[in-house]
Amino acid sequence: xxxxxxxxxxxxxxxxxxxxxxxxxxxxxxxxxxxxxxxxxxxxxxxxxxxxxxxxxxxxxxxxxxxxxxxxxxxxxxxxxxxxxxxxxxxxxxxxxxxxxxxxxxxxxxxxxxx
Amino acid sequence: xxxxxxxxxxxxxxxxxxxxxxxxxxxxxxxxxxxxxxxxxxxxxxxxxxxxxxxxxxxxxxxxxxxxxxxxxxxxxxxxxxxxxxxxxxxxxxxxxxxxxxxxxxxxxxxxx
Numbered sequence: 001x002x003x004x005x006x007x008x009x010x011x012x013x014x015x016x017x018x019x020x021x022x023x024x025x026x027x028x029x030x031x032x033x034x035x036x037x038x039x040x041x042x043x044x045x046x047x048x049x050x051x052x053x054x055x056x057x058x059x060x061x062x063x064x065x066x067x068x069x070x071x072x073x074x075x076x077x078x079x080x081x082x083x084x085x086x087x088x089x090x091x092x093x094x095x096x097x098x099x100x101x102x103x104x105x106x107x108x109x110x111x112x113x114x115x
Numbered sequence: 116x117x118x119x120x121x122x123x124x125x126x127x128x129x130x131x132x133x134x135x136x137x138x139x140x141x142x143x144x145x146x147x148x149x150x151x152x153x154x155x156x157x158x159x160x161x162x163x164x165x166x167x168x169x170x171x172x173x174x175x176x177x178x179x180x181x182x183x184x185x186x187x188x189x190x191x192x193x194x195x196x197x198x199x200x201x202x203x204x205x206x207x208x209x210x211x212x213x214x215x216x217x218x219x220x221x222x223x224x225x226x227x228x
Contacts, residue, residue, distance in 0.1 A: 031214065041152075041201060043218040055213035090157065094214060101165060102146065102207065102214045106158040 003027050004107035006091050012113045013081055021076045021110045023091030031055075032074035033092040033104065034066060043090075049074055050096060081114045088112070117142045117208045121219035128194040128226045136189040136222045138204035146207035147187045148216065149178050151200045158203065161189075194226045 004025045013019050025032060033056070034046040048056035049068040063079040074091060091107040118141040128134050138147070146165055150158040162171045164180035164187060171178050175198065177190045187204055201223045205216040 041221050041223075043158075043203065043205075043221075045215055045217075048213045048215070050213065056215050096214055101163045103148065103160055103163050104214075104216065105160065106150075108157045 004091055004093055004105050006089075006107040006110050008110060009108060010111050010113075012115065014115055015081055015083060017081050018077070018079045019081060019112070020078070021089055021091075021112075023074045023076075023107055025072055025091075025093040025105070025107075027093055027095070027105060029093040029095045029105075030071055031094050031096045031102075032068065032071075033094075034074065034076050035090040035092060035106075036060075037088040037090060037109070039087070047074075047076075078112075081112075083114050086112055086114045117144070117206060117217045119204060119206050119217050119219040121202075121204055121222050123222060124220060125223045126225070128191070128198075128224060130195055130226055130228055131193050134191045134194060134224075136191075136202055136204075136224075138187040138189070138206075138219050140185050140187075140206045140217075142185075142208065143182070144185075144206045144208065145182055147180050148205045148207075149187070149189055150203045150205065152203065152221070153200050161202075191224075194224075196226045196228060199224055199226045 031050045033048045047066040052068045068074045088109045092104040094104040149161040162178040167182040169180045175192045201221045204219045
């Protein structure tokens with residue numbers, strides 16, 4: 001009964017490859033997010049979707065492409081992986097429509113290592 | 116651009132003593148969050164502060180928000196080893212759509228016996 005789940009948990013791949021990370025939430029939330037946490041633990045938002053519509057699109061390389069097939073899922077596809085993409089990627093979700101707190105719940109993270 | 120600064124970045128605590136982590140932010144906001152992260156784990160929500168003067172307490176942790184000073188504090192009372200973790204504050208940017216959170220750099224807390 002995990003609230004926000006991500007797959008895979010670990011991803012080791014070579015430079016130049018294309019990979020995807022999947023996220024699912026069963027909280028009934030309407031908004032989902034992708035964050036990147038670098039080696040210094042700094043967390044930065046990348047994208048956000050509200051009801052399948054992209055609403056936050058930070059300055060990230062266009063090799064990163066999010067996709068939200070429905071409110072409960074948000075995937076992240078990365079093309080032509082580079083060494084600098086190595087990080088932990090967190091998915092999160094929140095309820096924005098009727099919640100004042102907009103509290104975000106985070107998934108377990110996907111540790112991506114590019115060699 | 117909203118900037119969020121936490122200090123200290125690292126805090127070595129002795130068990131039984133009290134400590135405070137500070138979170139300053141640069142633009143107007145009335146939504147501030149505190150998260151805890153254990154090594155290799157996800158972020159766990161600790162507190163959500165939604166108004167000026169808000170104070171919330173859970174166990175040995177107490178968080179407060181002063182929106183006029185653009186400052187939140189996380190106070191730890193009588194530190195215990197279990198509180199060793201990295202603590203993040205995050206601030207919602209009211210000037211942008213989509214509930215965008217900007218995180219502070221984190222405070223790594225190590226409680227020594």
